[in-house]
Amino acid sequence: MSNFLDFFSFSNANIRYVVLGVILLGALSALVGVFTFLRKKSLIGDAIAHSVLPGVCIGFMLAGNKNPYFLLGGAIIAGWISTWFIQLITNHSKIKQDAALGITLSVFFGVGILLLTVIQNSGNPNQAGLDHVIFGKAASIGKTDLLLFIIVGAVIISAILLFYRNFVLMSFDLTFAKSTGVPIKAMQFVLSTITVLAVATGIQAVGVILMAAMLIIPAASARFWSNNLKTILLIAAICGALAGLGGAYVSYLAPKMPTGPWIIISATALAVLSMFIAPQRGLLPRWIRRLDFKKKIIDENILKAFYHLGEANGDFYADINTTALLAKRAFNAGELAKRLKALTRKKLIVKHGDLYALTETGKYEGQRIVKIHRLWEIYLSKYMNLAEDHLHPGAEAIEHIITPELEALLEKELDFPTTDPHQKEIPYKKLNPS
Amino acid sequence: MIEQVNDPIIEIHDLTVSYDKRPVLWNIDLSIPQGSMVGIIGPNGAGKSTLLKSIMDMLKINNGHIKLFDQDLDEVRNKISYVPQTESVEWDFPATVLDVVLMGRYNTKNLFSRISKTDKKIALECLEKVEMQNYQDRQISQLSGGQQQRVFIARSLAQEAELYLMDEPFAGIDAASEEAIVKLLQTMHSEGKTIVAVHHDLQSAPSYFNWIILLNKRLIASAPTEKAFTKELLQNTYGGRLTLLDELEEIVAHKEIKFEAFKNKA
Amino acid sequence: MSSFWIILTGCLVASSCAILGCYLVLRKMSMVADAIAHAILPGIVIAFLVSGSKNSVPMLIGAAAFGVLCTFLIEFFHKKVRLQKDASIGLTFTWLFSLGVILISLFAGQADLDQECVLYGEIAYVPFDVTYYIGQIGIPTPTIILLGMLIVVLLFVFLGYKALFLTTFDQEYAIALGISTTLWHYFLMTMVSLTTVVSFESVGAILVIAFMIVPASTAYLLTNQLKSMLLWAVAFGVVASIIGYFFAELINGSIAAAISTVLGFQFVLVFLFEPKNGVITKNFTRKKVAIH
Numbered sequence: 001m002s003n004f005l006d007f008f009s010f011s012n013a014n015i016r017y018v019v020l021g022v023i024l025l026g027a028l029s030a031l032v033g034v035f036t037f038l039r040k041k042s043l044i045g046d047a048i049a050h051s052v053l054p055g056v057c058i059g060f061m062l063a064g065n066k067n068p069y070f071l072l073g074g075a076i077i078a079g080w081i082s083t084w085f086i087q088l089i090t091n092h093s094k095i096k097q098d099a100a101l102g103i104t105l106s107v108f109f110g111v112g113i114l115l116l117t118v119i120q121n122s123g124n125p126n127q128a129g130l131d132h133v134i135f136g137k138a139a140s141i142g143k144t145d146l147l148l149f150i151i152v153g154a155v156i157i158s159a160i161l162l163f164y165r166n167f168v169l170m171s172f173d174l175t176f177a178k179s180t181g182v183p184i185k186a187m188q189f190v191l192s193t194i195t196v197l198a199v200a201t202g203i204q205a206v207g208v209i210l211m212a213a214m215l216i217i218p219a220a221s222a223r224f225w226s227n228n229l230k231t232i233l234l235i236a237a238i239c240g241a242l243a244g245l246g247g248a249y250v251s252y253l254a255p256k257m258p259t260g261p262w263i264i265i266s267a268t269a270l271a272v273l274s275m276f277i278a279p280q281r282g283l284l285p286r287w288i289r290r291l292d293f294k295k296k297i298i299d300e301n302i303l304k305a306f307y308h309l310g311e312a313n314g315d316f317y318a319d320i321n322t323t324a325l326l327a328k329r330a331f332n333a334g335e336l337a338k339r340l341k342a343l344t345r346k347k348l349i350v351k352h353g354d355l356y357a358l359t360e361t362g363k364y365e366g367q368r369i370v371k372i373h374r375l376w377e378i379y380l381s382k383y384m385n386l387a388e389d390h391l392h393p394g395a396e397a398i399e400h401i402i403t404p405e406l407e408a409l410l411e412k413e414l415d416f417p418t419t420d421p422h423q424k425e426i427p428y429k430k431l432n433p434s
Numbered sequence: 435m436i437e438q439v440n441d442p443i444i445e446i447h448d449l450t451v452s453y454d455k456r457p458v459l460w461n462i463d464l465s466i467p468q469g470s471m472v473g474i475i476g477p478n479g480a481g482k483s484t485l486l487k488s489i490m491d492m493l494k495i496n497n498g499h500i501k502l503f504d505q506d507l508d509e510v511r512n513k514i515s516y517v518p519q520t521e522s523v524e525w526d527f528p529a530t531v532l533d534v535v536l537m538g539r540y541n542t543k544n545l546f547s548r549i550s551k552t553d554k555k556i557a558l559e560c561l562e563k564v565e566m567q568n569y570q571d572r573q574i575s576q577l578s579g580g581q582q583q584r585v586f587i588a589r590s591l592a593q594e595a596e597l598y599l600m601d602e603p604f605a606g607i608d609a610a611s612e613e614a615i616v617k618l619l620q621t622m623h624s625e626g627k628t629i630v631a632v633h634h635d636l637q638s639a640p641s642y643f644n645w646i647i648l649l650n651k652r653l654i655a656s657a658p659t660e661k662a663f664t665k666e667l668l669q670n671t672y673g674g675r676l677t678l679l680d681e682l683e684e685i686v687a688h689k690e691i692k693f694e695a696f697k698n699k700a
Numbered sequence: 701m702s703s704f705w706i707i708l709t710g711c712l713v714a715s716s717c718a719i720l721g722c723y724l725v726l727r728k729m730s731m732v733a734d735a736i737a738h739a740i741l742p743g744i745v746i747a748f749l750v751s752g753s754k755n756s757v758p759m760l761i762g763a764a765a766f767g768v769l770c771t772f773l774i775e776f777f778h779k780k781v782r783l784q785k786d787a788s789i790g791l792t793f794t795w796l797f798s799l800g801v802i803l804i805s806l807f808a809g810q811a812d813l814d815q816e817c818v819l820y821g822e823i824a825y826v827p828f829d830v831t832y833y834i835g836q837i838g839i840p841t842p843t844i845i846l847l848g849m850l851i852v853v854l855l856f857v858f859l860g861y862k863a864l865f866l867t868t869f870d871q872e873y874a875i876a877l878g879i880s881t882t883l884w885h886y887f888l889m890t891m892v893s894l895t896t897v898v899s900f901e902s903v904g905a906i907l908v909i910a911f912m913i914v915p916a917s918t919a920y921l922l923t924n925q926l927k928s929m930l931l932w933a934v935a936f937g938v939v940a941s942i943i944g945y946f947f948a949e950l951i952n953g954s955i956a957a958a959i960s961t962v963l964g965f966q967f968v969l970v971f972l973f974e975p976k977n978g979v980i981t982k983n984f985t986r987k988k989v990a991i992h
Contacts, residue, residue: 023718042786092527102730106910110960213794261798268795384652419892516876528926573924
């Protein structure tokens with residue numbers, strides 16, 4: 001508990017730098033990541049991230065020590081070269097995108113490891129901690145680093161603000177963007193550059209191997225919540241920042257643990273949460289909607305059965321027992337009982353002892369479905385050339401998903417027919433004089 | 435204009451198929467007579483390829499069933515040959531023409547054995563039939579569109595099947611290749627084979643096929659050419675979209691409605 | 701003598717990887733393979749903790765299990781959760797890899813595994829891991845295992861030659877013939893998992909991708925025949941192993957990384973100078989023609 005308070009009171013200046021640093025990095029990577037995510041090129045971030053390693057090492061070798069400007073500069077140049085390399089391979093040979101990414105990623109990384117091991121074996125005392133670039137070490141973020149992050153962050157955000165409109169167009173519809181004269185090549189150059197910048201700075205928190213996750217995961221989380229680019233950017237930035245915070249906290253609790261993996265675990269947790277509960281696209285809401293729809297179908301079939309019995313008897317509001325309903329349609333007895341209760345609650349039917357009868361609302365609802373069914377049979381027969389014995393099952397499938405708008409369209413299209421293919425009357429709702 | 439036949443080689447019963455949660459074929463009901471040369475005609479996105487793929491059980495069927503030779507697909511696979519579109523494949527794959535044609539000799543039983551002399555003999559004979567016997571060692575990356583198509587057909591012939599399902603066999607090929615392929619198909623037809631091809635060119639359709647299927651998400655016609663290939667039916671097929679069907683499609687796709695929900699008995 | 705074993709081990713890894721790599725490149729599964737190589741890390745750590753040794757069956761099972769899990773999760777995120785394919789891959793392998801790194805960190809004392817090993821292996825220590833002797837000569841265990849792996853890979857490719865060719869070149873036709881593309885996909889991914897885990901100790905989890913993708917791609921540029929592509933890929937792998945070893949010795953760096961660097965160098969050479977399509981040879985011949 002004291003650890004928690006110590007950490008979150010931010011009284012310690014070092015902790016402040018670290019926390020600000022990871023939040024900034026998390027948010028920046030997420031912002032940049034949204035654009036690569038939307039263009040479905042997330043894995044390029046992975047290739048770039050692995051590729052900066054040799055740049056960092058060369059920067060070290062030139063500076064003789066872990067001078068952040070040299071390391072960052074080296075990372076940026078290497079990252080930049082890797083994007084050029086990937087393009088070169090795909091444009092000038094039969095090698096496909098995935099292999100180009102794999103080649104670039106593994107070869108650059110291999111060269112990087114080679115340089116790193118050479119440096120480590122050279123006995124230069126300054127190299128201690130250089131390997132943190134691989135798995136990340138948020139705890140080592142200091143004042144200079146933070147300043148650097150802020151500068152890079154300013155560049156990235158300026159670029160996004162400046163070219164926002166173009167980025168929006170390109171992310172959602174590239175062909176349209178081209179046709180409206182967006183300078184695609186230049187914009188892609190800008191996007192590559194800010195990606196490289198985000199990666200080069202972000203690796204301090206999560207390292208090169210997991211950097212891709214910081215580009216991909218917050219963006220993926222955000223995507224589940226919204227279709228609007230501004231909202232996606234905001235949510236992604238928040239997820240990225242929170243993930244950074246989570247990882248930094250763990251790093252504080254267990255200094256020997258590398259931060260990177262914990263940041264990723266935090267980001268993943270947020271992503272999985274989003275995947276489950278996000279209103280439109282989350283798994284849980286989708287599942288609930290599906291269940292609701294199944295219930296709707298049974299309810300509507302019950303009302304239909306009532307209506308058909310009413311048509312046969314000449315009295316729509318007569319009492320019906322469950323046996324009659326089961327004879328009309330092969331309901332599952334347990335489900336039938338449950339839904340009858342629900343329909344009573346919704347006041348579409350009333351209970352009279354062991355029997356049930358339609359209310360007026362219930363009758364009109366049943367009528368509506370039967371009407372749609374019969375209209376749809378006409379449509380199937382007229383426009384879909386369906387054989388007569390296939391009309392009924394076909395309409396059974398569709399009647400539950402015809403919305404009121406479609407219903408109106410259907411009536412109009414068929415010109416308000418009075419009977420269906422089986423010569424049954426089509427029950428239009430009679431307008432009440434009041 | 436839908437004519438059903440007795441003893442059909444293909445029987446499709448009330449078929450509804452979705453692709454990516456979106457219904458693309460609605461309640462298709464047709465039967466095709468043995469030994470016919472069938473053309474499937476319709477605008478882009480009409481579901482023509484989908485129909486062939488459904489017959490080959492490559493797509494999940496929402497509703498309905500299909501019978502081939504009055505049996506299930508798995509029982510008669512060796513009698514059926516499917517020719518995909520040439521664009522479904524990467525042609526810079528390291529292989530020769532003969533390598534590809536030999537694939538027609540593969541089946542589930544001989545998958546682990548070496549290619550036999552008979553296999554090779556048959557493959558070469560098929561190459562002759564498409565007039566490409568001199569190309570056996572040619573790299574497939576060097577082939578023109580028409581040659582690619584002929585290689586696919588040679589591969590298909592190597593299966594020695596009775597029913598041939600072809601997806602756009604005449605798409606993007608030169609006149610000479612088209613002529614060669616048509617001649618070959620007509621020879622096969624005269625030998626009693628049944629050929630069902632997705633076709634895009636209205637000009638040539640009536641002369642190539644003796645049975646026409648008009649498709650645009652739903653079936654507009656399936657009958658001998660003179661009965662199906664009429665101005666009115668063609669207008670029906672190509673004359674714009676059925677708004678209602680489109681709207682329905684949207685609803686189903688958007689709400690992710692599973693058609694299994696409708697297997698609601700009577 | 702130990703140089704010999706190291707080089708031999710390197711060649712064995714390179715050969716198994718190069719052969720599988722050809723199929724990965726042709727099936728456009730390079731990044732999926734990359735994902736699997738990362739994803740099996742937790743499997744290795746858990747198996748290691750359970751069995752206490754590096755050369756064990758639990759390791760193989762643990763790796764294969766996580767390889768399958770990775771493949772399955774990618775499909776799950778893509779199809780069920782409706783997340784796009786590239787993000788599904790990225791999400792799955794990073795979190796599994798993170799899990800692995802955390803496990804190593806937690807159990808660093810109990811497991812003779814550290815982060816460096818994960819990254820680039822310790823092929824230099826292979827000669828000292830000897831349990832089998834022919835007369836006076838000790839054969840390192842990893843070498844034996846890798847030889848076994850190579851034999852398994854060769855058997856797989858030999859028996860499955862037609863199936864792999866068919867499912868790689870034309871999935872639709874394969875399905876039409878009644879051959880399951882999914883099954884062979886899982887077979888291949890399992891082979892990738894197994895190869896990664898046995899190569900893990902020698903070259904690390906990440907560089908193994910270089911061994912799979914790079915020589916295969918280099919071979920792809922050179923030839924139009926599958927059989928010769930396989931042979932060339934192995935040749936490049938073997939040559940790189942030999943040169944890489946001496947290069948590493950020279951500059952005192954990681955052997956696996958040096959081999960990867962040489963593989964990259966080979967690729968660049970062929971990319972630029974391949975007789976018909978190399979970037980530089982193409983320009984050169986064009987200029988020649990222009991002069992006339």
